[in-house]
Amino acid sequence: MNLSDSIANPSPKLELLQNLIASDNLGSWRTGNITSDQLLLGLPGACVDELDNAVAKTGENELPDISDKTNFKHCHSLVQELVSRLESPALGAVIVDGLPAERYSELDNRKLCGAFSSLVGKLMEQNKQGVTLYDVKNKNPADPSKVRKSITNLAQPFHTDGGWHRKPAKYVGLYCIRNAQNGGGSKITSILTAFETMLKEHPEHVHTLLENHPWDMQGEHAEHETGVLLNPVFEAHEGQFMSRYYDSYIRGGYKLSDKPVPKELDAALLCLADVINGQPNIKFEMSSGQFQYLNNWTVLHAREAFDDTETTPETQTRHVIRVWNH
Ligand SMILES: [Fe+2]
Known part of the structure; x- marks a missing residue:
């Protein structure tokens, strides 16, 4: 498809995005010829040894420092491969497989997660408390509909992730200590192909998705702030395609602003949801010791509900640590 033909007289913003994805190879995502096996990146034993050594040398409150490229050369080389796969529009996601989660204590798992993810990029704070290693775990809130879904089983x-930020995390990692006994499966899909489909088949809805709309900041704002930030769904950032998508956070942003969702935006969001939910995706179950990494600007993720309740023994509850990297 010649993207420049899809919309007559595109705005400069749109033209930039069209040019950015025109040369991208999205073949596998377009055809659905992509499976979770293609995402796997095995962790060599030499990396496990390096991480073991680093974790053993640190104290209770200390994160291992594995920035030394000589002593931790296998980890550095693996992360280089990981980032190159995250940057590939044809993939944008990786499952690092083989971290020794089961034989580590919870503290050592946190250290391992922190050390490994700090090689991928600078860790970003995920809430007002400045948490960088965020526990995704059902905390059995009294009213799950009123809290962030990351602490529910919904x-x-x-x-x-974190779509309200002016610059959302470039990469998102989920380190699986334990998956749920039932449910908690993962799904990912490409938002680049969704954008391409919108251009080709629903060009009338594209313009409003390039405009700023209020995003619900999920309470992660200072007291003097309004709790919303203005952002588009699609934009170019420093020569890269940067998308942010979470239907309910945009609608929630209008609600917090005491404004109705504009009709054209409502129609565009409904159409975009249909496109996203109807296009090829990859489903997989994370298992203990796997580290799922995504390019948060080009790949969307979803999660199935899971069964954990107050009565589920702690050792059987789903426990994933989430990291956001700049
Ligand atoms: Fe998420």
């Missing part, structure tokens, strides 16, 4: 539709 399903999550396709979304970008």
